[in-house]
Amino acid sequence: MLDADFFRRWLIMSTALVDQEAGRLTELDSAIGDADHGSNLQRGFAAVTAALERETPATPGAVLVLAGKELIATVGGASGPLYGTLLRRAGKALGDAPEVTPEQFADALRAGVAAVAQLGGAKPGDKTMLDALEPAVAALEDTTASFAAARDAAEKGAQGTTPLQARKGRASYLGERSIGHQDPGATSSALLVAALAEMVE
Template identity: 75%
Template sequence: MLDADFFHRWMTAAADSVDREANHLTELDSAIGDADHGSNLHRGFAAVRAALDKELPQTPGAVLMLAGRQLIATVGGASGPLYGTLLRRTGKALGDAPRVARQQLAEALGVGVAAVAQMGGAQAGDKTMLDALLPAAEALGTSFGAAREAADAGALATVPMLARKGRASYLGERSIGHQDPGATSSALLITALAETDGASGGDA
């Protein structure tokens, strides 16, 4: 079972990953976006880390809701509302339970991903963060490792896609051949989740 400490460590691992990959995310975004995805997420997850270090909520859902609020408050552009909605809606779906099973998290993440899809009006194949998140949420029902593999594969699969949503869609066919930065950062989030599970001793 996964408790609030596990979710705190997941968010910390995500912040560490964004720290390491911020320049790469910005490089990807410079090709088809505003060249600020890495710096925006770096600022947002730094705020998440600071908030959780100051006050650790007592339930998994509350951890994610706090993280989501911080991202909405500190991340500019579309990324803040989208990532914030993902975490807040996932946290809300987890409710007040002090511990949750992986299957419960998979179902809650599905709720969060659906909220992102509704907010952005996007679907699978549009070359967005959903191309990593949708398969990851489904695969999480099997294992954390499967979710990581699905997210990584989904992000890579955006390279040949034509962007149909977001800033990249303005480029038309010039968006083809570039990996989507949002899908890439989403894969980092799922990888951080799998690594947190691994550090805890295995699939919960």
């Protein structure tokens, strides 16, 4: 069973990974975006960690809703609302349960990913964060799957954005020039899933 502390530790681990990879995220974003994805997420996840130190949400759902609100409030550009929506919607799906099963977490993440798709009007193959999140959730939903399988699926999905032409977001303005660059949003999404796997291991 996964409790509030599990989700708190996941987000703190995510903050550490975003910190570690911020330079690479910004480098990827400089090719097809505003060159601020790494610094924006760094600021957002630092705010999440600070909020979790100030407050102690009692349930998994409350942890995720708080994190989502912080990301929406502190991250500029599109990634704040998108990541914020992902976590808030997942948190709301978990409700007030003090503990949840991995299966319930997978269902909640599915709801979060659906909300992101609706907000951004994107689908897998459009060269966005969904290209990492969709396969990760699918791996988690598989009854034999693990967080490690989800991490591998997300990483493969992020790498798979390189040959794609962007159809949504700022990168889509580049048309064919977006081909040949790994999507920064998919890359940062894969980091969040990697944090889950790293924590469990």
